[in-house]
Amino acid sequence: MNGPHDLGGQHGMGPIAPERNEPIFHAEWEKRALGITLSCGAFGAWTLDESRHARESLAPATYLSASYYEIWTRALETLLKRHGFVTQAELDAGHMLDKGREPKRVLTADMVAGVLAKGGPCDRPVEAPPRIAAGDSVRTKNFNPESHTRLPRYARARTGMVEAVQGSFVFPDDNAHGKGENPQWLYMVVFDAGEIWGEGADPTLTVSIDAWESYLEHA
Amino acid sequence: MSEHHHGHGDDHGHHHDNHLTDMEARVKALETVLTEKGLIDPAAIDAIVDAYETKVGPRNGARVVAKAWSDPGFADWLKRDATAAIASLGFTGRQGEHMRAVFNTSETHNLIVCTLCSCYPWAVLGLPPVWYKAPPYRSRAVIDPRGVLAEFGLELSAEKKVRVWDSTAELRYLVVPERPEGTDGFGEDALAELVTRDSMIGTGLALSPEDVR
Numbered sequence: 457m458n459g460p461h462d463l464g465g466q467h468g469m470g471p472i473a474p475e476r477n478e479p480i481f482h483a484e485w486e487k488r489a490l491g492i493t494l495s496c497g498a499f500g501a502w503t504l505d506e507s508r509h510a511r512e513s514l515a516p517a518t519y520l521s522a523s524y525y526e527i528w529t530r531a532l533e534t535l536l537k538r539h540g541f542v543t544q545a546e547l548d549a550g551h552m553l554d555k556g557r558e559p560k561r562v563l564t565a566d567m568v569a570g571v572l573a574k575g576g577p578c579d580r581p582v583e584a585p586p587r588i589a590a591g592d593s594v595r596t597k598n599f600n601p602e603s604h605t606r607l608p609r610y611a612r613a614r615t616g617m618v619e620a621v622q623g624s625f626v627f628p629d630d631n632a633h634g635k636g637e638n639p640q641w642l643y644m645v646v647f648d649a650g651e652i653w654g655e656g657a658d659p660t661l662t663v664s665i666d667a668w669e670s671y672l673e674h675a
Numbered sequence: 676m677s678e679h680h681h682g683h684g685d686d687h688g689h690h691h692d693n694h695l696t697d698m699e700a701r702v703k704a705l706e707t708v709l710t711e712k713g714l715i716d717p718a719a720i721d722a723i724v725d726a727y728e729t730k731v732g733p734r735n736g737a738r739v740v741a742k743a744w745s746d747p748g749f750a751d752w753l754k755r756d757a758t759a760a761i762a763s764l765g766f767t768g769r770q771g772e773h774m775r776a777v778f779n780t781s782e783t784h785n786l787i788v789c790t791l792c793s794c795y796p797w798a799v800l801g802l803p804p805v806w807y808k809a810p811p812y813r814s815r816a817v818i819d820p821r822g823v824l825a826e827f828g829l830e831l832s833a834e835k836k837v838r839v840w841d842s843t844a845e846l847r848y849l850v851v852p853e854r855p856e857g858t859d860g861f862g863e864d865a866l867a868e869l870v871t872r873d874s875m876i877g878t879g880l881a882l883s884p885e886d887v888r
Contacts, residue, residue: 461791461792462790462791463790463791463810463813463814464790464791464813464814464816464817464818464841465814465817465818466810466814467814469809469810469811469813469814469815470810470811471811471826472806472809472811472812472815472823472826472827473806473811473826474804474806474826474827474873474878475804475805475806478804478805480727480728480732480801480802481724481728482805483698483699484699485698485699485701485702485703487720487724488702488703488706488720489698489702490720490723490724490727490802491715491719491720491721491723491724492702492705492706492709492715492720494723494769495709495714495715495716495719495720495723496709496714496715499714508791508792511792512791512792520810523698523805524793524805524808524809525698526698529698529701529702529705532705533705536709541709541712541714542705542708542709542712546708547704547705547708548704549704550703550704550707550708551707551708551711552708552711552712555712556712559714562713562714562715562716563715563716563719564716564718564719565716565718565719565721565722567719568719568722568723568726569722569726571769572723572726572731572768572769573767573768573769574767574768574769575767575768575769575770575771575772575798576769576772577772577773578772578773578845579772579773579845606791606843606844607843608790608791608841608843610790610817610818611841611843622844622846623773625773625844625845626845628844642844642846646838649818652817652818653818658819658820658821658837660833660834660835660836660837661820661836661837661838661839662836662837662838662839663817663838663839663841664838664839664840664841665841665843666842666843666844666846667843667844668844
């Protein structure tokens, strides 16, 4: 979707303002937001792709003025309601009103180290061989789906070169919407800045993305 | 509270006094509801926070870089199969499942960004800093990396090539900065001290020995 999250190349967002000796957390609620988000992810009720889509579906004004932990928290509320674990009435009340749905698993303290160390690998086998090889010239798709995609707007309808086949991975455009993992080959595609930004682009700059096979055609 | 940066410069005007209070209340309500339902274990949340406060952070990545500087065989492995090479040092897991290491050279400087969200190599760098997840960095890194680097105090020569890696999939990138001059004979521990978090994102260089003396 052409949401507020697709920020590459936008102007007017202001200075980076890196903070010297930045603490890991700026407030206690950020710690809880991190832990709650990861704990609820462990339910197995939604995918990381669906989470990302819930975040980018926040209203643009909300998204752009929120810290990232706030974005996580708001999106998590959406996911919990969508999947029947909590209701808005419960969030408003700050207490359980009905038991709600049971998850496949509840993350307990003794499971945390193992779950973090294992992570959630997204590589999956694909039977067909890669259609594109390193060194091939490719053109990215021009499309504007309202649904989830990981092809940023700045890299649509651009010609670049495949530098590497990265393996085969879950296809987020489908997986975010419960349509299955439908893995595809993934390619590292590099673009000259002039191809992306045109006039005035930095001649020393190249930008690469990781692009699923269905985003690409031979150029 | 208003001096805290939550992802934006101070000129956006939304750091009103009760902002944190709103989020404190919101998160507290969420945690209470979920705990009452038995859906979360508050002790698990403590364990997650502890892991990222004390175990998983940029010192992990610094070990990887120091080893790559010291051991050409490891550097070669890191180039070919970063996930396995990094796992051999014990760094695996969440947001480090599929790693790629990109090496700075005298010709090319590498910079990592996630324009679409906040993808970051947690297993080697820990949780991302606020600026990495915020609109200014995410919008500008791909179009004006030199301007971004200047804000970090890093001025690259005009001839240096800049390569920006946008983390659009599940691969997580780690920059291996150039080994600083004057470090001949340094062991891995001494080298690791020169490797900053920003040098592994690409918004900085490794420190020189004089910087840490």
